[in-house]
Amino acid sequence: MSEIDSRLQGWGYASVSDKIADIVLRRPTHWIWGAGFLVTAAGVAALFGAMVYLFVKGVGIWGIDIPVAWGFAIANFVWWIGIGHAGTFISAILLLLRQKWRTSINRFAEAMTLFAAGIAGLFPILHLGRPWFFYWLVPYPNVMELWPQWRSALVWDIFAISTYLIVSLLFWYLGVVPDLATLRDRATSRAKQIAYGLFALGWRGDARHWARFETAYLLLAGLATPLVVSVHSVVSLDFAISITPGYHSTIFPPYFVAGALFSGFAMVLTLAIPMRHFFRLEDFITVRHLELAAKVLLACGWIVAYGYFMETFVAFYSGDPFEIAMVKDRFFGVYGPAYWTVLFCNVALPQILWWRPARRSVWTLFALSLFVQLGMWLERVMIVVQSMHQDFLPSSWGLFIPTRWDWIILGGSIALFFFLFLSFLRFVPAISISEMRRLVHEEKTA
């Protein structure tokens, strides 16, 4: 019997339902949650303030210029959309592979996906010189009789990102509906009964409804699976179909997808470890879960490392002087320290996961996950900025130096993410109750 099963023994349908539902309905607010909420709310206020200033003054408040026209905004976009990959991977691909251990982590990982992808979607709009015209990317009947340019990767991007957001939202919400019905039936105050009742859509657990629900859920998982792989592939095409050395590379789609899963699983650990600790969910999110996530992290880390290696190898193998110059600049140029930090955080450090005690040490994993976040963010900055600052003509070389507005918007986006996640923990069950009940049932009949 596995560790996950043994920790579920002693739980029944009622106790599992009450435990998870009461985190939302009854449990008093912990002071650490309150402190986190206040701090992140302040960060969100700073973000909105900086956005207003950005809209008034324009993108010149950032460090971007020619040749580095894409700065933190695009790096943050790529980073956040990457973090948004693990949720759908866990929910969809692990569902199709019948990995039972996903049950207790899929709900919050999907929420993480939604928030990260939503924040990611904000950045290209902030980055537009005239953000009020962002809807020109969408095909709609207009008096100018214009159509989007289908041969532009940026148009593919808006289709990929908005499809991903909508499908992730549908997938998440579909899974939440039965749990909202549980909250509706268990809530004691009239306001909560009405609020949860409205969002539960009148779910009553009819057997025929469950049958259609299951089919729809499974098909959504099947649809989301190629979607996960496609989103970051399309994002990588923004770079790969241009001719800039450092962007123009066929390894980019798989390399970006692996990096996305890598940072996403790191974020799952960053969120799961404090959550299981503060809400006493150790029986549901066991050390075994963390260990499995660590193994996925290690595997993705190696694909990312392969991407780094191939980029360098192909640059020299091609014999193209501009590609070779770019790689030399990446190693020893002004942004060199960023590259070596990336290798340290993403390639060297995760190797401790070969060692079993490290995989099972909660705080080692938490610390490592923060290093991986840093490494992946620096990698995105390195790709976006370092590739562009020295291209074909030495006369057009330049530097990108982030301004305080770059940092405020980056910090603000992180605050917004945690603000949304903290709110989620108090309003929606963080673990799927109906799936846990089914797990308890399988446990009893096994």
Place this chain on the structure above:
Amino acid sequence: MSRYGVLAEFATPERLVEAARKAREAGYRHIEAYSPFPIEGLAEATGMRRNWVAPIVLAGGFVGCIGGYFMQWYSAVISYPINSGGKPPHSWPIFIPVTFELTVLIAALAAFVGMLFLNGLPRLTHPVFNVREFDLASRNRFFLCVRADDAHVFLRSLEPIGTWDVPA
């Protein structure tokens, strides 16, 4: 009919499946089963024959795929042809990303909306909600509702935890 039906409460999913099967064998045609999580074979036991969700999703996928490709072809070849990098107006490989995304998008919307439509949801009020004990259907109890006036005696013979009238 003065009432919606008769509701019986059971403690385990196995008892509920058995009860549903017996109710059908006893000749009751309109039966509904309620459970806090999906149970294998329960829908069939209540007489559900065809699940239309999958065909609806397939149709949605076709609409998204053909519609998405047609939109790009129409705009790039008929409505607004422009020469971009010397590529032909109908440069099909480059239309694939948007076609793929729209296929997934419309199929996913069809799955969600189709599931709700076939289930008759959202429906915020339903007669079974009028039974107080039914709150447990989303927690730990399993209910069988037989849509007949005379089902009390039959349902009691299945030894449920209790039976209740469901007012219409």
